[in-house]
Amino acid sequence: MNTFIFVFLLSTPGVTAVLHTVRYFQTSSSDVPNFPEFVAVAYVDGFVIGHYDSNTRRAVLKQDWVKDALGEDYIESLTARGGKHQLRFKAHLENLKQRFNQSGGVHTYQQMHGCDWDDETGEVNGYCLYGYDGEDFISLNLKEQIWIAAKQQAFISKLNWDNNKAMMSHCKYYYTQECPENLKKIVNVGRSFLMRTDLPSIQLLQRTPSSPVTCHATGFYPRYAEMFWRKDQEEKVLEGVDHGEMLPNHDGSFQMSVDLNISLIRAEDWSRYDCVFQIKGVEEDLTVTLDKSVILSNWRKSDGGVVAAVVVPVLVLVALVGFVLWKKCRPARCPSGFTGSHTSDTSSSSPGESDPNKETSEEQREMRTLIS
The missing domain is CATH 3.30.500.10 (MHC class I-like antigen recognition-like)
Incomplete structure (x- = not known):
């Protein structure tokens, strides 16, 4: 059932x-x-x-x-x-x-x-x-x-x-x-x-050293938004990209994520990849470059010395x-x-x-x- x-x-x-x-x-x-x-x-x-x-x-x-x-x-x-x-x-x-x-x-x-x-x-x-x-x-x-x-x-x-x-x-x-x-x-x-525009906070997350890197955006409104990974600032279909669903937050804003399989990327090419967030009503894109120093994870400490937990979407009743x-x-x-x-x-x-x-x-x- x-x-x-x-x-x-x-x-x-x-x-x-x-x-x-x-x-x-x-x-x-x-x-x-x-x-x-x-x-x-x-x-x-x-x-x-x-x-x-x-x-x-x-x-x-x-x-x-x-x-x-x-x-x-x-x-x-x-x-x-x-x-x-x-x-x-x-x-x-x-x-x-x-x-x-x-x-x-x-x-x-x-x-x-x-x-x-x-x-x-x-x-x-x-x-x-x-x-x-x-x-x-x-x-x-x-x-x-x-x-x-x-x-x-x-x-x-x-x-x-x-x-x-x-x-x-x-x-x-x-x-x-x-x-x-x-x-x-x-x-x-x-x-x-209802017609307001709220920009999200965007973070790169990773569960384990071999896991895909997740680009996670949360707190944005309205829901008319897109997020994707690009290489060399070109919008094209990339191998190893998995788009997650858009989900609601308890306060009426939204969250979404897109994964990138880093096992397909050479270490020296990481800086060529960006996570891009676009939302209706805002001309300028929000971008985060793929960089190990900014990735939050459960398996290693961030630069500030605090263990950062990977965000898990939670929906209220x-x-x-x-x-x-x-x-x-x-x-x-x-x-x-x-x-x-x-x-x-x-x-x-x-x-x-x-x-x-x-x-x-x-x-x-x-x-x-x-x-x-």
Whole structure:
């Protein structure tokens, strides 16, 4: 079974990025030690703006200006919705375990939904995707106004939701009007914060004398950044280079790394290699030359006589849960920033599944609540 923690792939769409996003991630889990049964996290432009979990049973805003954008009662409405979603997600998780003929063990049911807004073209795009145990389960095709079943066990939900025209009408209104309008309010009030540029600290790290040298940048914002190794100041594909993923920090900034296999480099050629960091809005590159004297490691002391530990990326709970989409997602059906492959199975339900007629009203009520 796939692990219950998934990776949100942060795209780097280039220097013309004017796309603003709001994404809501909700995770219900069973039998996961030291982890809340339900967690919800809200992101704007990749930055955590609020979260809710079943342990505290309270929604918490991470930025005061979000309250200024959406009103004083926004936090109370989030708390109320969090409690309702917590109960519904738990019930639906149990239902899915029956559909998959499962009992105990670690299982997860997740939703990612939200919208994008291009503040230059005015174009908006909404999306809603569900996953079970780390794989696609069902997703909304808003343009065609149908649900796409990725698993045989999801076909019951597809039939029910496709036939509910009132629910689809509500989905269309929410993802094309209400969600973008809220996003615009948040972005306009928090523009100075969301559109800022923070430069990173960059270090060269090495675990052992034979390990690759890692160029690690952390603390930068926004996420539209690139980092690479170059030789003789030329940007070209180098042998022995491994790009790591971009990851979130607990404060809303980001970190990324790129490895260089030094076993392929002669000692006298080290100075010909540079690690280069580029970020949207800053013309000048940040560079660090490959030099043994500046490498921090676990196996030798730095020049200052202090043993420097190699940085290990650590994600706090809300970041861990929030960056949640499934690994097998077809780009044509995914929102901006999600990539991968996807298979769709819309075959009829198999014997032993729950009666669709018994689930229609509950699933319809759930959907109306989840997207509000």
